[in-house]
Amino acid sequence: MSTSSQIVILVLLALLAANLPFANQRILVVGPHREAKPLVWRLAELVLLYFVVGGVGLALENHGGQIAPQGWEFxxxxxxxxxxLAFPGFxxxxxxHRPH
Known part of the structure; x- marks a missing residue:
């Protein structure tokens, strides 16, 4: 797999993961169904999924060669x-406003 295709896959994965907390009412997609999931849960899921996508990116970078050191700016x-990327889901x- 080329580097450019890995980047495209990672960006698409980030787009999906960023919108996932807003797309369903379950906690972490597999938890119990709730009538209305609070915004705090959605933000916690967003932070968790950020680190999951970052881990996938780190694994892809490790597969491609040496991992570059990153500072706080990254x-x-x-x-x-x-x-x-989470803005469309939000x-x-x-x-x-949808009619009930």
């Missing part, structure tokens, strides 16, 4: 990007 940018869950 984590600030990737965290901001992950929250930005809008769908909280800002779209």
């Amino acid at each position: 984590y600030a940018v990737t965290g901001t990007m992950f929250v930005t 809008v769908y869950r909280y800002l779209m």
Whole structure:
């Protein structure tokens, strides 16, 4: 698998993982179904999924060669990007007014 295809897969995985907390009412996708999952749970899932996607990215980087050292700037940018990718799910869950 080429490096560019690994990057595309990682970005698509991040897009899916960032929107997953807003797409369902279950805790961590497999937990009990709730009537309305609080925003705190959704944000906790978002942070957990950020680290899961980061682990996948680290594994892909390790598979491709030596892992480059990262400073705090890297984590600030990737965290901001992950929250930005979660925006469509947030809008769908909280800002779209649907008739009941």
